[in-house]
Amino acid sequence: MKGSSGLFSVKMRASCSRRHISGAEKIVPPHAVPHTVSQLAERALNHPKGVPDFINIKIENPGAIVRLEALPVVTERTSTPDEGLARAASLLKEAGVLRMDEIMALFRETYSMRGAMLLDADTLERLEPDRERGVRATCMDDSDSILKGTAGGKNHYAEAIVLATKVANAPGIVGEICVSDDPDYVTGYVATRNIGYRRITVIKEKGDPAGGRIFLYRGRREDVASTIRFLEKTPVVVEGVPVLGAVAEERRMDGLAAEMSVIDSAGLRRGIRVLDSPAGPEALAGCRRLAVLSSNDYLDLARDPRVTAAASGASAKWGAGSGGSRLTTGTQPPHVALERHLASFKGTDDAVLFATGYMANVGTIQALVKKGDAIVSDELNHASIIDGCRLSGADVIVYRHGDMDDLARKLSFCREHRRRLAVSDAVFSMDGDMLDLPRFLDVCSANDAFSMIDEAHSTGVAGATGRGLVEHFGCGHPDILLGTLSKALGSAGGFVCCSGEIADFLRNRARSFIFSTSPCPAAAAAADAALTVLENEPWRVEKLRENVGFFTRELARRGISAKSPSAIVPIPVGDERRAMAAASALEESGFLVPAIRYPAVPMGAARLRVALMSSHTRETLSSAAEAIARALGNLV
Secondary structure: OOOOOOOEEEEEEEEEOOEEEEEEEEEEOHHHHHHHHHHHHHHHHOEOOEOOOEEEEEEEOOOOOEEEEOOOEEEEOOOOHHHHHHHHHHHHHHOOOOOHHHHHHHHHHHOOOOOEEEEEOOOOOEOOOOOOOOEOOOOEEEHHHHHHOOOOOOOHHHHHHHHHHHHHOOOOEEEEEEEOOOOOOOOEEEEEOOOEEEEEOOOOOOOOOOOEEEEEEOOOHHHHHHHHHHHHHOOEEEEOOOOHHHOOOOOOOHHHHHHHHHHHHOOOOOOOOOOOOOOOOEEEEOOEEEEEOEOOOOOOOOOOHHHHHHHHHHHHHHOOOOOOEOOOOOOOHHHHHHHHHHHHHHOOOEEEEEOOHHHHHHHHHHHHOOOOOEEEEEOOOOHHHHHHHHHHOOEEEEEOOOOHHHHHHHHHOOOOOOOEEEEEEOEOOOOOOEOOHHHHHHHHHHOOOEEEEEOOOOOOOOOOOOOOHHHHHOOOOOOEEEEEOOOOOOOOOEEEEEOHHHHHHHHHHOHHHHOOEOOOHHHHHHHHHHHHHHHHOOHHHHHHHHHHHHHHHHHHHOOOOOOOOOOEEEEEEEOHHHHHHHHHHHHHOOEEOOEEOOOOOOOOOEEEEEEOOOOOOHHHHHHHHHHHHHHHHOOO
């Protein structure tokens, strides 16, 4: 091929309902093309801005390549978005761009554009031929990625320097300002050939999906086309892109302080609260008594005398710790007894006990699937499922929340994969809604996929006797039924209930089972006793259900619409600071109700998350509903 470089350009663009979600490109050797395509597709499918319905991947030989030296990098440390934007304006003024107030006012118009605004630096005339599309700087990479021959994952820092270097060297371009549209990335930059690449540590609020860029042009109108041609068509490789830690102005702790400042300004800082009392419907915080409407101890078993006596007796007999992993010296009679009891309770052949529910999810997913396999996961699944998917090495496809038709469609894309796994929460922890298990199982069966559900919030809650979704729906079992001992069962640990074949496989392949110290015998004995209490006292489940119904009706009487098939009742607020103010007002009124904010929920979707217990009194629930209505009504 004439002018061939022996390399290939791989470009990815992802969108949903024509709204841009993600874009990236790499220049790689021929042997790295398949892996690069896979990584870019995974990046498109796991973007904070949402799940795409269209992904375009284009592979081409870029021809002769222009090599450029990376712009020099200087870090400008800022603490707030306003400070960052002011610093950006000041830097561009230093570079001879004078009408910065007007340019910054135009910047908002870039948020909905797919590319960059091309702006005359002096007249502020917009020069891009298509104002919806904008101008895209494409066909570029850094030399280090090419030498490695891989897609290299997402590296905001290196990718930004590569793009800024190409733009700064385009004919007629005198400067650029960029704010990332990634909700999790708060750093932006300005760049010119004279001042180099000025990295601004905080230029927007964390969780804000708005972002864009402006290319500032100074030259003849008849030369604009050649500028655009260079930006969009000329292949460029940038040499000498520094690693972030090598930048002289970067100091180890500065980034932490800047990020904490962003978290503060967005109302997202979290702290640890010490409660001076056992888990239960009331708590002592310092010298203050609070009604707790946020505990996962749904059946009030953590402090039940039969459960605590079992824990105490096991500690006295078997010691405080297990002393080893499950496959060495860490399996004792309480662990074996609990596994048998869990399998019986859930109606499966076997059960495998893990140290935590988080480790059960990560270990099970990693054991079952790997590179060459596919996972199809609900977009609102718990973080432990998401992390297990990411660590597995399998191709991960996200389906729309609770949409079984979309699950079927996504599974149909995976017929060439060696093994397929569909995974979902049973009850979703932030919204309290429930998986349609019969449809889920039908779709998995039709597509020859493993079915896996996480019953962390449905064990002890769903079904007439608290056995979970299988009992609730009266349907068959999923292949993997995972849960935790730390919620309705009042103890600590995680478990998987499944067939004997899968259980044996997990004991030999689940790394978080093999390489972790087993749960302490007291926790295993406590969970075993809690299961017995639940089996003998199913009225606890019914009382919990009655409390949920009563509480949602009390909210409705006060103009707050809320419903839930589980113990979790979310009350939407929206703004993070408003949610924090409501939670603070509720605490002043004697009620502990947390404000749930990003990243547990999307930015702007903050809510009060009420978690009810079977032991809450109707007086408490009625008073809480009144206090919530008052707190929300008093917000301005």
